[in-house]
Amino acid sequence: MAERVLQRLSEQIADEQAEAGASVVQVAGRAVWLVPDRAPGVAESALPAEYQRILAAVRQAAGPVAVRPIGEVLGLDTGVRGKLEPLRGKLTKLADRGWLHKRPERAVPARL
Template identity: 60%
Template sequence: MLPPDRQRILAAVRQAAGPVMARDVGELVGVDVSVRAKREPLRSKLVGPVDRGWMRKLPDGRFTPRP
């Protein structure tokens, strides 16, 4: 079972109309993304589901759910 913050992140990516950047996900889940240092932990939380095969990371850095 995923921790609640990672569940919200995964749900935000799934509900998005298309591929999203980490900044977009942060805005959807209420994370301050105005400073790069605050986006990096979010980006690392996005990589976990990619490693597990639940999401894909596109070459341009955007994230999308697996079909």
């Protein structure tokens, strides 16, 4: 049983590596996508396919976006918060690397 699971995981990692090209590396035995910093000469095509899909969904919006509407465009189950958290992480990563601009969060008034 464990051998089958290991085989399926190995196949999945190989498929992800083939899809993402050099954008996947091994860290602690896990496949991890590399998202490069946005810089002159770095094309959007350098991003893994999933991140390119996210950028395309953000572009379709008329203005600032939230995670839930982007999840809906991408076909995610937006009724379950846990399904949106990986997308939130990817959006944050894209913002941290300069591919997206993050709006400052609104300050919540302190309660006394």
